[in-house]
Amino acid sequence: MARVGRPLARALPADAPRQLSGSVRNDLAVLERSPEQHLAEKLACTLVGLLLVPCIVALLGLGGVSVPLLVAPWPAMLLALAGFFIPDLAVRSEAAKRRHDLRRALSAFTDLTVVALAGGSGVEGALQSAAAVGDGPAFRSIRHALDGARLTREAPWTALERLGREMGVPELEEAAASVGLSGTEGARVRQSLAARAASLRSHRRADAEAEAHTATQRMTVTLVLLLIGFLAFVLFPAYVRVFVSL
Secondary structure (H helix, E strand, O other): OHHHHHHHHHOOOOOHHHHOOHHHHHHHHHHOOOHHHHHHHHHHHHHHHHHHHHHHHHHHHHOOOOOOOOOOHHHHHHHHHHHHHHHHHHHHHHHHHHHHHHHHHHHHHHHHHHHHHHOOOOHHHHHHHHHHHOOOHHHHHHHHHHHHHHHOOOOHHHHHHHHHHHHOOHHHHHHHHHHHHHOOOHHHHHHHHHHHHHHHHHHHHHHHHHHHHHHHHHHHHHHHHHHHHHHHHHHHHHHHHHHHHO
């Protein structure tokens, strides 16, 4: 979609990508996508929504079904408007999933850091060894932040705090701040991170219970709809016979 909409995006003013809302730009930063690519996707989806109804009307006309010309523009405009906002909703959903994955990875990362500190590693060494264990986008982001801090001779907790602020994950900011406040006192760092790890595990358990409850509710609604459809399928012949006999 971005390739389709790129020629349309070039026709817009140069500052058009900067007109995106702040929340959309933050979500794009989390997903490591450019505003220009997102704007091209929005324009392509708008074009598809606008042309979909005329294509359907043309196919119906070839099949011998005539559609009034005054009716077709309104669905086309609605679909074009929906196509303009659908990429924003998709980006918001993907960014929320990325933040959720980072929170889950942060819990494991904190536990591994506590284990490394208990084994006698320093703060920076414990953070590096904990980040090297995991895989996936979340752990890669943490490793990238720590590697950048090592190359620029920056405190690792400062880099992690900045990562949490950029990703919109306050839990990572709080964990990095607790390490920074403890300084180089290994015992205090270990105690602080152990308490933070326990808190993160509690939050993860609560989130898992909430997700399970939501999934149960969705399954209940699905089963009720299936039951209604089954009853309608079974009772429809009797319903038709009764009313035909009348």
